[in-house]
Amino acid sequence: MKLPTRKIDDYEPIVGKGEVESIIKLAERVKGARVIHVNATSYGGGVAECLKSIVPLAQSVGLDARWQVLQADKDFFVVTKAIHNALQGNTSIELTKDMKKVYLDVNSFNAKILDLDGDVIVIHDPQPLPLIRVKKNDGKWVWRCHIDTSQPNKHVWDFLKSYVEKYDALIFSRETYVPKDLKGVKIFIRYPSIDPLSDKNKPLPQTKILETLEKYGLNPDKPIIGQVARFDPWKNPLGVIDTYRKVKEKIPGLQLVLVGSFAHDDPEGVEWYRKTVEYAGGDKNIYILTNLDGVGDVEVNAFQRSFTVALQLSIREGFGLAVAEALWKCVPVVATRVGGIPLQVIDGVTGFLVEGIDEAAEKTTLLLKRYWLSRELGHNGMNHVKRNFLVTKDLKDYLRLHIELVGR
Known part of the structure; x- marks a missing residue:
């Protein structure tokens, strides 16, 4: 290959x-x-x-x-x-x-x-x-x-x-x-x-980020949160939507991006993609995107850089490379305390570790309202990845x- x-x-x-x-x-x-x-x-x-x-x-x-x-x-x-x-x-x-x-x-x-x-x-x-x-x-x-x-x-x-x-x-x-x-x-x-020089993680000009958001219909002037993960029950995409709905009660203009890919070795992907789309219920501020929509590594990079907060609400997780990818881009992560995630998300330092939907919504809302805290945790996250996960x-x-x- x-x-x-x-x-x-x-x-x-x-x-x-x-x-x-x-x-x-x-x-x-x-x-x-x-x-x-x-x-x-x-x-x-x-x-x-x-x-x-x-x-x-x-x-x-x-x-x-x-x-x-x-x-x-x-x-x-x-x-x-x-x-x-x-x-x-x-x-x-x-x-x-x-x-x-x-x-x-x-x-x-x-x-x-x-x-x-x-x-x-x-x-x-x-x-x-x-x-x-x-x-x-x-x-x-x-x-x-x-x-x-x-x-x-x-x-x-x-x-x-x-x-x-x-x-x-x-x-x-x-x-x-x-x-x-x-x-x-x-x-x-x-x-x-993660590879800091790959298309998914290399620096991107602001124009490319804005171009990607415009292509898929997002508003760059309103806050964006998102999760990058396969469509899989262990990745808990429905829980991510529940979290978004709770946060949106306090931040009405909020947008959610769920980005996944259909891997060749995952026959459950299509079924869980359909479940996720159905659960979103036609909400125009929920964007569910895949490689079949033209979302490749550069687009994932752009979306992650547009997030104010990245989510990783997995039920089980071997490691969760999308966490390191977001942190490398100075984006704080709100994530569940499972698998390899706590190696990356240091609670209160590079993001927040949470136990359920209510706490995930609370911490996401906090980071959206306190931009200085979001920036500080994101910067800490980038340094943590640089030391440990490149x-x-x-x-x-x-x-x-x-x-x-x-x-x-």
Whole structure:
């Protein structure tokens, strides 16, 4: 697949010369190592977002980094969405023999057509997990789990665990996500990251922001709040609309933007998009937009920069890259205290952590009324992301992992 061009030197104005030099020095110890990343989709969702930057950046410091995507049909993704939901805590899901067969057969097919001959093979999330069955003795296999597995469905986890334990190392986004019955495997904790030079996060001229708002019918002179997330029950888009309605009682001109994309590996997306549109009830100040409306990375960037407050009211959340994206743009975030969100939203410092709709509405209203507070929290957020969640730090962490596994 075609990847953007990335050079480590381009990040020097953002992270400093010393940080760039330390990355180059680390890379020398694994120069030429063949690193293969495999995930379920090339578009939509945080994993593809990360790989789109980390792979070319790794190439720029001397690694032979590659990214491959599973070939699969809708039936497979229906099964893997059920697995995803089960790992995030849905206890009602049971995998039938037919579902397991679909899951394993698609992975067997991909094991034959994918190039899995590498020094380090990084498998992302549960969709390609069973590829480990073709592991050879020389390469090191790593499973990178991006979701919250702190309270997994036992039936589904027991089925997957036999594959997980075959890996040489596992990566989770938080220590609390590591299932308690995992033993005898190297475990690393690594945060996902955003790329400050990507179309979604690079600086934009004010004219481009205004042009985007005008194109989609928003009024730049009235306050805008919004959430960027897949249309998914875990992302709680209906709760976002409830919050907007409560805030609008005190701020009548308020506008809400809900931006999502239809990822190839998410068969529930269309259904939840329809539910969200129906729940909005024709409110002309609610804008529900997707990639099918022409909303790409630059448009998401423009919308996020137009927000006075960003929302992330997820019920469960592996990390929530949209939080870091908003904070990087100096926009404070009102979010639920779940998953990886509290790593990004420091309560009262970079935004507010809330327990429910009433508190979300209260804190959003506060930030809309007190612009000085909104600016202060947004500025704090940008610095917090710069220290902890940029792709350069992610690359550094990956290099240390590679050094531990195959380094010289």
